Amino acid sequence: MIGFATRRLIQALIVMLVVALLAFTMFRFVGDPINQMVGIETSIEEREALRERLGLNDPIPVQFLRFVTKAAQFDFGTSYQFRQPVSELFAKRIPATLELSLTSALFALVVGIPMGIYAGLNRESPISKLFLSVSLVGISLPTFFIGILLIFLFSVTLQWLPSFGRGETVQIGSWWTTGFLTISGLKALILPSITLGLYQMTLIMRLIRAEMLEVIRTDYIKFARARGLPDRLVHFRHALKNTLVPVITITGLQLGAIIAFATITETVFNWPGMGLLFLQAVQNVDIPIMSAYLLLTAFLFVAINFIVDILYFYIDPRLRVGRP
């Protein structure tokens, strides 16, 4: 076990290093940061001096080494645009993204699971077909378009819900801000969460439906029925329990995806999270923010993958033999 974990850990480290290298290489080519840092009338000599001070004239391997060493100490440098340490900027933005992601994951689960169960149990019912069609429309429209239509309907036309931002937030502790404790904060969460969670909801619904369809056909359920157990009991005690394992796994994995893809939703709703910070950084060629964001998402995915692998190791004994 320890050997397996160590190997995976080393692999994870290599993955992170490769991501770091990719991130570093990529951002070397995105654009010239100097143009964003100075006004249009700044002279060429001053630009060159700034370039020198930033170390942009050093050999590439030297720049990479500096980058990795610092990143390992959670020092992602100073943002070109904001002239503040990137780690501080991220610390301020993380609560916004996490609250949005969790709310939308919750929305996806709370709405998706019952819809999936219903559609799985009543395969031919018109409501199931409606659920399926709606879910198909849901994934057939781009997220940004759904977001903008929601704003158009609920903010501009009906004026029920805010169109941007987090509303009023409350400071908890030294660095966490929450929108859960104010009315305007909760209202501001509704539209972005739906926009972000819609896709996951569709996914979970379809997954549960498919699993239910399969489980119901298994001998074990047929046997339970034959024993004369009531439908309700069969469905929820036996069938649902079996479908939940893959759902939980996938939801766990999707949480990372939600956080990464909050970028688009955050852009549409001007949600002050990490994704918006990242996209603005891309537009302004703010290399430190971009690399930090990329490394953070990579870290998140690698960590989740690592945990899932270890869990599988426990759950599925076959893996212990099959792997070198």
Place this chain on the structure above:
Amino acid sequence: MPYVSNEEVSAAVQDRSNEQPPAGRVSRILDSDLFHSFLRSKITVVAAIATLILFLLSFLAPWVAPHNPFDLATISILDARVPPIWQEYSDPRFLLGTDDQGRDLLSGIFYGMRISLIIGFCSVIAAAVLGISLGLVAGYMGGRVDSFIMRVADVQLTFPAILIALLIDGIAAGIFGGVDREFFAFYILIVSLALSFWVQYARTVRGSTMVEKNKEYVQAARVIGIPAVIIMVRHILPNVMGPVMVIATINLALAIVTEATLSFLGVGMPPTQPSLGTLIAIGNDFLYSGEWWIAIFPGLALALLVLNVNLLGDWLRDALNPKLR
């Protein structure tokens, strides 16, 4: 959104792998089960016909479209933002109105759909070829090769399609200098999308291959000295084509939607060569100003296209899942 869990798909895969693998099975399925289940589902028949019509309209765009929106010499800024024909101030030349540059929207949709579809098909094929090859190799060879490929897959998964597009866009710009975007955007998108989607094929194919390679017939083939490449292509590949088709269909829809999102973020097709996504992104800016048609019509076209392709993918998945028969 450019990510999909294909757990549902792989569920289907693993079960199929338990069946006996006689040669020529693909064609037999096409002859019987699949085709019957196709005719049984009315929605699927409708979706297939609708998809076919949309494909025809797109690929025959130069012949069926009333105008050529890419020919700068024929468009005039003076025709900008003409509303659709049933509204006031419309122009009989433009059935669905014009966009902000005076391009006929109907023609723009045909041509745009063509671009979206070409990008979709190319990226799906590229992703499939890449993913299947790597999956076969990883599953068959096992060991270090397998772990290397799967770690590469992990790295890839950390980069969402948007980031990959930015990455490739940036590198292309860095290497080729300022050569014009019109030419590049197309290839950048295909490569970005292909790189975001190959992992699913690889993982699926790898799983099946790992199971398949321990079967007696493969062992036997190995013993009599048939080269690995031939075993993979002749014996293992046909067995995974079903799930690959399902992934490909779903990915086509996903690729089109992702392309639209990338356009929204400014790394998609340029407005001079608009795809459906670009058209919607352009139209977005005119949504509040009352010129709704610039965004809504391409949006409807996109939704229609993706919806139909998704319906086909849905049906294909259910039809290929032996447990549901």
Place this chain on the structure above:
Amino acid sequence: MNKKTLIFAAFLAAGTGSAAQAETFKFAFQGSLNGLDPYSLNETFTLSSLGNAYEGLTRRGVDLAIEPALAERWEIVEPNRWRFYLREGVKFHNGNDFTAEDVAFSIERVRSEGSDLTTRVPADAKVEIVDDYTVDIVLTGPNPILHYEWDTFYIMDKDWTTENDAVKVTSASDTTPNYASLNANGTGPFKIVSHEAGVKTVFEKNDGWWDEAKHNVDTVEFTPIPSDATRVAALLSGELDMVYPIPVQDIKRINDNAGTVALTGPELRTIFLGMDQMRDELLYSDVKGKNPFKDEKVRKAFYQAIDIEAIKNKVMRDLATPSAIMISPFLFSKSSEFERYPYDPENAKKLLSEAGYPDGFTVGMDCPNDRYVNDESICQAVAAMLARVGVKVDLNAQPKAKYFAKVLASGGFDTSFYLLGWTPGSLDSWNVLSNLMNCRNEAGEGSPFNLGGFCDDKIDELSGKVLTEIDPETRDGLIAEAYKISHDNAYYIPLHQQGLAWGVADNIELVQRADNQFKFRFINKN
């Protein structure tokens, strides 16, 4: 965190929320206020925002006329010696007195390494403190426009800056945040009470301001909203009191909407097209061995192929003024003497034939797509218009970061044909001549923003005279002469002055200045 503190925190938030609602003005802009150091970024919005907390010796009024601010008056005592008489009794937000020491300190700081505003004060100028409220600036030669950009050269408190270890200008290469970048201490009508870069900045009224307050808002909240659609939606839904800029197509919608109105006016930015006239062969063209743009006929053909009225009506929805010269008519007295070459595609074709291109040619065009009002649409329209006279344009529209990296000196002037906009920071023609119209070498020495690199010795000679000429009438004559040479040779193709469009709630009164600066001291909420 236990439950009690949570509830307490929620209560606190509710309390401050209702208290601040009294006279709060909320607005959004497309960009963000990145840092609070007034010398670290020479950019309109940053300077405009900081100008509510900080003040210069001078300021500009509603009509952009120079007014006294921290200096009550000034005079040129000798040709090279300017004397500024400072306002007495002015206090910084932290209570410190404003004196000549602060002015001298600010002049040194703005010229120090890392400052992006070094050109505000000539490097060789000397500062002499006469007494606590009198400062002399000694120049090495006459300079009639010394103080033209001083409305955005803000005076900082020497003691505050020194105590907080912020004497060095905040620079991007800093590893620790500079105090002055996160805090502000000016003399202006508003204090910055909280600043979260890229998210929100809160300004509060300064009751101790030296001038009579004509504004009635107590708190101003700024939120950056980069997306056009979101910004407009936030105004339409009544969440914000003002947003800017608004896309031209939404002007009607905002006017039709109950409770909001679009405020439009001219801006001082000139949008123009430039051509590579320096290289012997264009980088992006099918014409090999020669540069078609070196031929005046080709340049005029391009000029006359462009239907400026169509761009004005259809792309800009009339929110633009076609322009014949490279500066706003508001900034130059003799601008009415110039007239655009008429739109004449037939003549354009004829000129192209005469120049040896009867079938036109292909040329690559560079264009930003997020910098100026409808920049990409203008380029697309230009491409379509040129297509009609046989010139095929390969348009390369990019975000401003990439665009500027490519076409400016740092990218080696990598362009053949481009669209650019220019606002002279000093609101004076010398800025235009010296930045856009003088000769330059390949490294960009000379006029760094003459991207096409045309070179006309007569213009260089004239701009040298303009710099030192004191008499306004003679000076304007020299400027007009330079502009005429540019016009006659079609060195540039000026397109238009773009317009400003702000979206404002009905109950708000404010002033839209043509320099696109937004001053809170003009806001009244009814």
